[in-house]
Amino acid sequence: MSATMDDAMQPPKIPRTQTLREMVEERLALKAEQRRLENVALEAAAEEENTQGLTTDDATIPTPAKLVPHEVPVRSEHQASEIPRRRNTEAAARETDDALLLTTHAPKELQKNQHLPPISQPSRSQSNLKRTAAESLSVPNQEVIPRKNPPPNFAGLKSAKKRKRTDDANSPSTDPIGGPIALHESSPSSVNAPKKASRSKIKATYSSYEIIDLSKRLPEWYQDLKTVKQRLARGDLELLRGVKDNIQRCIENKSKVTLRQCFSELRVRISDMQFYVFLTPGASGGAGLAPYLIKESKILEDGGLPVIFNRSDSGFFPFDIRADAEAIWTRWMRGDFDPSLLRGVDPAHGVLQKSGRKRTAYKLTPGYQHKISANVFGANGLFNGQWWPSRLCALRDGAHGEVEAGICGSADSGAFAVVVSQGGYADQDNGDTLEYCGTEGKNGVVSKGTQFLQHTHRKGEVLRVLRAPKKNSVYAPKSGVRYDGLYRIVDSKTLDPINVMIRFTLIRVEGQDPIRCSGETSRPTSKEEYEMSKIRSYLQ
Incomplete structure (x- = not known):
């Protein structure tokens, strides 16, 4: 009874699991048995193949490539016995690989505690057995077939980096084996050869293209101007904004009759703009309100005056x-907002010593910041028809550099500008063609002014032509000085060899606006003459 109870108290017996050594040995035994069966089958197949090869008629065996006919290779006894030996060696190598695989992938603890059977590595003779057997099966009595073409000769060739490209595109190429190759125009290789891609840059095409004129960007004083705290006069702003409204009406007008009337109103408004009194320094309650009024009205921006002269259809206005x-x-x-015709000029009353007559003298204001030099070829920022009440004002704006002399220039550069006036010279004014005389020389020496004109003629430069009042001339202004565009000297003629009087032929450069000497486009305008008359009456 006690024994039975003791047995019942014992835990159930669990079958013992195999160790790693037993698993490896069992796996190797199965592999060895499988290899043995494969070797038996291979040996039987080899013996059957050998027997058939010895008894088969020679005509049924295919002739190997490059062998002399009717010389069929026959395996010897040594060669036939090498086949099963080679296959046994390959099977042993596979068994060795399996053993190495099991040993390598076993856990490290089991590798330390379990004693695995030693595994022999294949010798060098066994690894080379396959190559030796293949060499022993080489076919005897091979016939060497000579090569039709000789081996290529690369002695005269150079590397691609050292070769030089020949300029002659039709020169024959050289084949290292067969010699020169003739190139034909109709050869398929030359016709179908891919063309080399061009490296020229592709030019972009634009639907619209307009060059940005950086000289017409808003100036720094305009951009840096802050909002004025003082209230601006509403009437002054309305005058400036009225010009913008007039411009817009001209653009939107479709009737030719009303458009002509709209242009006449705009012409008067623009003529009056340069005389707005509220732009005078010190007017409108302070010295610096003119810039604020101009910026507030936006007359200088794209919606203002630039609409007139920056339109794509320049012939509209x-x-x-x-x-x-x-x-x-x-x-x-x-930044020059002063509406006075004599801006930058200081008038003064004086009395002449000899005659005792009273006379009004004019001189430039010292340090006037808006004075422009006249020693420049070309228009120098002037516009056709621009007018000044005196020669000194023209000097102030860079039109002409002399107050009394008719020729303005320098010895190094030549003449920059001339004034056509009533001077007693044999000038002939025909508008676009002008016969202009230089000054008289002395003792056969050419005068300085004439030398300036000769220098400009040799250089081929253009010069500015200004006209002053002159009798019997339909092109001269009524008063003051007017700029009439650019002229070029094309010829010269000596009128008086003794006094060295030379007359030059000037032709007006093409592409300029007409001379503004008559009609509603003439200068000076009625507004300019009125303003000048007020100044004269004040100075008397």
């Missing part, structure tokens, strides 16, 4: 309106 609008815009962009 009349040429005189375009020139006058751009002249005012350019002066205001420089």
Whole structure:
């Protein structure tokens, strides 16, 4: 009874699991048995193949490539016995690989505690057995077939980096084996050869293209101007904004009759703009309100005066309106807002010593910041028809550099500008063609002014032509001085060899607006003459 109870108290017996050594040995035994069965089958197949090879008729055996006919290789006894030996060696190698696989993938603890059977590595003779057997099966009595073409000769060739490209595209190429190759125009290789891609840059095409004129950007004084705290006069702003409204009405007008009337109103408004009193320094309650009024009205921006002279259809507005609008815009962009005709000029009363007569003298204001040099070829920022009440004012704006002399220039550069006036010379004014005389020389020596004109003639430069009042001339202004564009000297003629009087032929450069000497486009305008008359009456 007690024994039975003791047995019942014992835990159930669990069958013992195999150790790693037993698992490896069992696996190797199965592999060895499988290899043995494969070797038996291979030996039987080899013996059957050997027997058939010895008894088969020679005609049934295919002739190997490159062998002499009717010389069929026959395996010897040594060669036949090598086949099963080779296969046994390969099977042993596979068994060795399996053993190495099991040993390598076993856990490290089991590798330390379990004693695995030693595994022999294949010897060098066994690893080379396959190569030796293949060499022993080489076919005897092979016939060497000679090569038809000789081996290529690469002695005269150079590397691609050292070769030089020949200029002759039709020169024959050289084949290292067969010699030169003739190139034919109709050869398929030359026709179907891919063309080399061009490295030229592809030019972009634009639907619209407009060059940005950086000279017409808003100036720094305009951009840096802050909002004024003082209240601006509403009437002054309305005058400036009225010009913008007039411009817009001209653009939107479709009737030719009303458009002509709209242009006449705009012409008067632009002529009055340069005389707005509220732009005078010190007016409108302070010295610096003119810039604020101009910026507040936005007359200098794209919706203002630039609409007139920057349109793509430049012929929409009349040429005189375009020139006058751009002249005012350019002066205001420089910060010159003074509406006085004598800005930068100081008039003074004086009495002559000899005659005792009273006389009004004019001189430039010392340090005037808007004075422009006249020693420049070309228009120098002037516009066709621009007008000044005196030669000194023209000097102030860079039109002409002399107050009394008619020729302005330098010995190094030549003449920059001339004034056609009533001077007693044999000048002939025909508008676009002008016969202009130099000054008289002395003792056969050419005068300085004439030398300036000769120098400009040799250089081929253009010069500015200004006209002053002159009798019997339909092109001369009524008063003051007017700029009439650029002329070029094309010829010269000596009128008086003793006094060295030379007359030059000047032709007006093409592409300029007409001379503004008559009609509603003429200068000076009625507003300019009125303002000048007020100044004269004040100075008397």
